[in-house]
Amino acid sequence: MPSPDSGPSGLPxxxxxxxxxxxxxxxxxxxxxxxxxxxxxxxxKIAAVVILLGxxxxxxxxxxxxxxxxxxxxxxxxxxxxxxxxxxGFGLAFLVRATLKPDQALFEQAAxxxxxxxWRTLWTVVVALVIYAALxxxxxxxxxxxxxxVGIAWVAGSRRLIRDVIIAVLFSAGVYFGFTELLGVxxxxxxxETVL
Amino acid sequence: xxxxADLLGGFANALEPQYLLYAAIGVTIGTLVGVxxxxxxxxxxxxxxxxxxxxDPTGALIIFAGIYYxxxxxxxxxxxxxxxxxxxxxxxxxxxxxxxxxxxxxGPALATAVMGSFTAGIISTLGLTFLAPLVANLAKSFQxxxxxxxxxxxxxxxxxxxxxxxxxxxxxxxxxxxxxxxGLDFLTGQQRFxxxxxxxxxxxxxxxxxxxxxxxxxxxxGLARLQYAKEQAVEFSGRIWLNKAERKxxxxxxxxGGFLGFFFGxxxxxxxxxxxFLSYNLEKxxxxxxxxxxxxxxxxxxxxxxxxxxxxxxxxxPLLTLGIPTSATAAIILSAFQIYNIQPGPQLFENSPDLxxxxxASLFIGNIMLLVINLPLxxxxxxxxxxxxxxxxxxxxxxxxxxxxxxxxxxTDMMIVCAIGVAGFFMRVxxxxxxxxxxxxxxxxxxxxxxxxxxxxxxxxxxxxxxxxLTVGLLVVALAVLVLPAVLPKLLRKAKxxxxxx
Numbered sequence: 001m002p003s004p005d006s007g008p009s010g011l012p013x014x015x016x017x018x019x020x021x022x023x024x025x026x027x028x029x030x031x032x033x034x035x036x037x038x039x040x041x042x043x044x045k046i047a048a049v050v051i052l053l054g055x056x057x058x059x060x061x062x063x064x065x066x067x068x069x070x071x072x073x074x075x076x077x078x079x080x081x082x083x084x085x086x087x088x089g090f091g092l093a094f095l096v097r098a099t100l101k102p103d104q105a106l107f108e109q110a111a112x113x114x115x116x117x118x119w120r121t122l123w124t125v126v127v128a129l130v131i132y133a134a135l136x137x138x139x140x141x142x143x144x145x146x147x148x149x150v151g152i153a154w155v156a157g158s159r160r161l162i163r164d165v166i167i168a169v170l171f172s173a174g175v176y177f178g179f180t181e182l183l184g185v186x187x188x189x190x191x192x193e194t195v196l
Numbered sequence: 197x198x199x200x201a202d203l204l205g206g207f208a209n210a211l212e213p214q215y216l217l218y219a220a221i222g223v224t225i226g227t228l229v230g231v232x233x234x235x236x237x238x239x240x241x242x243x244x245x246x247x248x249x250x251x252d253p254t255g256a257l258i259i260f261a262g263i264y265y266x267x268x269x270x271x272x273x274x275x276x277x278x279x280x281x282x283x284x285x286x287x288x289x290x291x292x293x294x295x296x297x298x299x300x301x302x303g304p305a306l307a308t309a310v311m312g313s314f315t316a317g318i319i320s321t322l323g324l325t326f327l328a329p330l331v332a333n334l335a336k337s338f339q340x341x342x343x344x345x346x347x348x349x350x351x352x353x354x355x356x357x358x359x360x361x362x363x364x365x366x367x368x369x370x371x372x373x374x375x376x377x378x379g380l381d382f383l384t385g386q387q388r389f390x391x392x393x394x395x396x397x398x399x400x401x402x403x404x405x406x407x408x409x410x411x412x413x414x415x416x417x418g419l420a421r422l423q424y425a426k427e428q429a430v431e432f433s434g435r436i437w438l439n440k441a442e443r444k445x446x447x448x449x450x451x452x453g454g455f456l457g458f459f460f461g462x463x464x465x466x467x468x469x470x471x472x473f474l475s476y477n478l479e480k481x482x483x484x485x486x487x488x489x490x491x492x493x494x495x496x497x498x499x500x501x502x503x504x505x506x507x508x509x510x511x512x513x514p515l516l517t518l519g520i521p522t523s524a525t526a527a528i529i530l531s532a533f534q535i536y537n538i539q540p541g542p543q544l545f546e547n548s549p550d551l552x553x554x555x556x557a558s559l560f561i562g563n564i565m566l567l568v569i570n571l572p573l574x575x576x577x578x579x580x581x582x583x584x585x586x587x588x589x590x591x592x593x594x595x596x597x598x599x600x601x602x603x604x605x606x607x608t609d610m611m612i613v614c615a616i617g618v619a620g621f622f623m624r625v626x627x628x629x630x631x632x633x634x635x636x637x638x639x640x641x642x643x644x645x646x647x648x649x650x651x652x653x654x655x656x657x658x659x660x661x662x663x664x665x666l667t668v669g670l671l672v673v674a675l676a677v678l679v680l681p682a683v684l685p686k687l688l689r690k691a692k693x694x695x696x697x698x
Contacts, residue, residue, distance in 0.1 A: 040625075043625070043626070044626060047622060047626050051367060054371075058374050058389065061388070061389050061391070062388075065386060065387075065388050068386060069381075069384055069386050072656065073647075073648075073651050073656055073658075074648050074651050074652055074656065075384075076381035076383065076384045076386045076388060077388075079377065079640075079644040079647070080377055080388055080389065083370055083373045083374050083377060083640075086366070086370040086373075087367070087370045087371065087374065090363055090366040090367045090370060091367060093363045093366075094363050094364065094367055097361075097363060103361065105360065106361070106364075106626065106627060109626075109627050110625065110626055110627075113624075113625040113626075114625070116421050117420045117421060117625065118420050118421070118422070118423040119420070121419055121420050121422070121423060122416060122419070122420040122621070125416060125419050125420075125593075126416065126614065126617075126618055129412070129593060129597070129614050129617075130611065130614050132597065133597055133607065133610035133611065133613075133614060134607060134610075136597070136601065136610070137605075137607070145594055148590075148593075148594065149587075149590055149591075149594060152419070152586075152589075152590040152593065153586045153587055153590050155419075156419050156422050156585075156586040156589065156590065157422055157423060157586055158584060158586035158587065164587070167587060171591070171594075172594075175594075175598065179246070179598075179602065182250075183246065183247060183249060183250050184249065184250055185246055185249060185602045186605070187598075187601070187602075188605075
């Protein structure tokens, strides 16, 4: 059995990609027929480690709340302590199922899922989503949404740029005016503030 | 009888032309959104919540009921034609619905789904009409310990009955509880899990959790697999109506599914996953055409789809009478209530009877609208399925961010929804059930409140949880639900092995 110490080698959120980035990324229709049995093993272990790290942070903060507010059952720290202990406990149990006592059904499912996942697309979309959310206010709804829409469609494999741009502009303008004019929900005007 | 007078009053309110129009709009928009692959009722409601901000409470609730029924039906269309169920409740529908569609019988499958939904919806809304006032009356005597035990039962059953691994279910549940606790403690004002961020003081809205897990997570999952996509839409042709032989086969499953769905929906377990699968298995057992199951048996569509619809009115029983939402859909509706300062619970039926009975009446109307508007329009809805997947998932991402932005406009919230979306993606890949996380985030804070209330009455004496019969009964059931699935198969095997020997 491979030792789980390969986990911390990469960034915690970037490393699941390493286990399965050998696929020919360029060809859009490369449908892998065979499920690689090893795929996803590392991912499960990393998931277990991430869960445990998160659980440790939760427990740590719960202890802090308890120290500030008291350990009694009516104090604000009581329930967080239960949650922290529960997370650590079940996180450990999951780690055991990922390493010492492997859960075969889970490993099979993960292998199938990993084989079907195009990791580069996933992380590109996640980064784009965060940037989109951050630039929504400064750029304004219509511009940010149009750029995001066209970009993601391209990343996902759409190659009909003109159609996508037309749809993106109509869509974002429609949402913007529908929400601000009809529903009274304020959306950011951004760069177009003076024009709109 | 009282109930009839109340219900008639509700109909008098809901039958105003403007409300009828709202119901029609709700059903149409709901179907439009629900028919998109991967979008189920909970997500449709979360995404469409901003649309209701401009309406009065009654109007908003009527639109909501319409959106719910519409999206449920939309989900059935995608399950049957694309084999991509948007929510756990439509998984069972796809088992036989998709083979039926492949064999060129998509029309009868969809007709069974919508007419079964209608039949079951009427059965379960009648159930709600009569049961809810009784439970509300009963609930007046409920104490904090009973509420606490009810929520324990809800947690245990959603974790043990849904999903394949209790460990992963529990991780999911506790992660949800953690999300629910973020923010200021309302009793002492102490900061919990805010990690120094002022934006987190108000907590994380349940809408953000639902949009993150379902919309963002689902869209990421879809986009990441698009490069290797293999699923094919089925051509739709032929008749829509059921022929005589089919009608004969489906009406009993509809009725059984309706009762199953309502009964299990109104239990603290909530949700539609358990009743739909129970209904599927029941129909398989009772059917004269067992060999057709899995290959396109019409009963396998009729039963689960009826149960799916009926479970909604069931879920409304604990939501309206106890204020406990037991499914993601119910949690969104609770959020909608809170926007209008309506607090569900035993007092709701006394304090705002107009609203409750109008809501119940609008459920009947929503069901009827579904039948009149949707069945003839099947071919229009199917056109939506031809939207390219790339644009579809991108659109879901944009709508998800829009939903969060219209809540608060806060960039922190949008970052949180991205993080929850990534978590949702990996939960799907590594088979962590999402239902426990959603339920934990909703019920966690309520559970803590009841725990503290109980302990403050008893002055920190934990024995209150073991002296009240109702509390003890609920806790025992919870323990049984947790332990029996693990122990029962072993006991049965032992008994089987003992038989030939003895």
